[in-house]
Amino acid sequence: MKTAMxxxxxxxxxxxxxxxxxGAGEPAILWHSMFVDSETFADVVQELGRDRELFLIDGPGHGGSPGPRKLYSLQDCATAAAAVMVALNIAGPVDWVGNAWGGHVGILFADRFPTRCRTLTTIGTPAYPLPKAMRLKTKLLVNLYRALGPDPFRKTVTEALVGHNAATTAPDAARTVSEAFQRGDRRGKYWAMRSLMLRRPDLRPVLPRIQVPTLMMSGxxxxxxxxxxxxRAAQAMPAGQFLRVPGGGHVAPLLMASAQVTGLIREFWSANRER
Structure with missing residues (x-):
C-alpha cells in the first residue's frame, strides 16, 4: 500500500x-544525501511512519527545491530546517534522520538547536572534511557539471553513492539514484555542490558538544x-553509538538494506522514547 503523503x-x-x-506520531525530519532527493527514503517511509510523523525535506537545489544562486553553508541548512519547523508548526523536538549531507546538517542542527532535537541518526556521513586530492578532483567535476549538466556524470555519481558496478549488481538502487540525480534545478544543484561539497567543514570539533542520543551508521x-x-566520531559524542550496515556508498544502506536500517532506527527511537 502506497503511503499517503x-x-x-x-x-x-x-x-x-x-x-x-x-505518518503519525512524534515528528521526525529526514534530509537526504547530496546529488539525490527525498525519494531515496521511499523504502523506509512506511515503517518509520508507523512511529513518527515524517517531514521529508528536499535540500536546496535538489528535488523540488530550487536553491539559491550564491554560496551558503551547512549551518545555513540547519537554520533553514529550523525555519521549516516554525512554518509547519512542529512544536516538539524532532528525531533527525540524515543521509550523508543530511547527517552533516543534522549534526549542526543538534548543536545549535539542542532543545529541538530529541535524537540524531546519521547514515553514511563522514565527519572529516573532503581530503585535498578528492577536493581537487571534485572541483573539476563540479565545473564540468555546470557546463554539461548531469548526463555525463550519471554513472560516476551512481557508483559513488551505491557501489562499484551498481547498474549490474543493484539495478533498482542504481536507477533510483540516477533518476534523482537528474531531477532538481541544475543551477541550484551546482551551487549546492560548490557550497557544501568543496567547502565541507571539519565537524569533528563539534561532536563532543552534541548531547542528544546519536546513532551513526556507515556502509x-x-x-x-x-x-x-x-x-571514532561516534565515540567522541557523549551519547553516540556506531553501527556498520550493508552498502558500498553513502546512499546504498537506504536502498539495499532498508529493512535492517529501518529496524535499527526504530529500536534506537524506542530506546530513547522517554527523552
Missing amino acids: SSAMVDTGLGPLKVRRT RDDAMNDAGEAE
Missing part, C-alpha cells in the same frame, strides 16, 4: 524548500566514509 513549499533563508509529510564497503573515522 502531502507536500508544501516552505520559505527559508535558502529559498523555498519542498517538504513532504506523512561496510563505503569507500568515501572511512569506517575507523566513523567509529
Whole structure:
C-alpha cells in the first residue's frame, strides 16, 4: 500500500524548500544525501511512519527545491530546517534522520538547536572534511557539471553513492539514484555542490558538544566514509553509538538494506522514547 503523503513549499533563508509529510506520531525530519532527493527514503517511509510523523525535506537545489544562486553553508541548512519547523508548526523536538549531507546538517542542527532535537541518526556521513586530492578532483567535476549538466556524470555519481558496478549488481538502487540525480534545478544543484561539497567543514570539533542520543551508521564497503573515522566520531559524542550496515556508498544502506536500517532506527527511537 502506497503511503499517503502531502507536500508544501516552505520559505527559508535558502529559498523555498519542498517538504513532504506523512505518518503519525512524534515528528521526525529526514534530509537526504547530496546529488539525490527525498525519494531515496521511499523504502523506509512506511515503517518509520508507523512511529513518527515524517517531514521529508528536499535540500536546496535538489528535488523540488530550487536553491539559491550564491554560496551558503551547512549551518545555513540547519537554520533553514529550523525555519521549516516554525512554518509547519512542529512544536516538539524532532528525531533527525540524515543521509550523508543530511547527517552533516543534522549534526549542526543538534548543536545549535539542542532543545529541538530529541535524537540524531546519521547514515553514511563522514565527519572529516573532503581530503585535498578528492577536493581537487571534485572541483573539476563540479565545473564540468555546470557546463554539461548531469548526463555525463550519471554513472560516476551512481557508483559513488551505491557501489562499484551498481547498474549490474543493484539495478533498482542504481536507477533510483540516477533518476534523482537528474531531477532538481541544475543551477541550484551546482551551487549546492560548490557550497557544501568543496567547502565541507571539519565537524569533528563539534561532536563532543552534541548531547542528544546519536546513532551513526556507515556502509561496510563505503569507500568515501572511512569506517575507523566513523567509529571514532561516534565515540567522541557523549551519547553516540556506531553501527556498520550493508552498502558500498553513502546512499546504498537506504536502498539495499532498508529493512535492517529501518529496524535499527526504530529500536534506537524506542530506546530513547522517554527523552
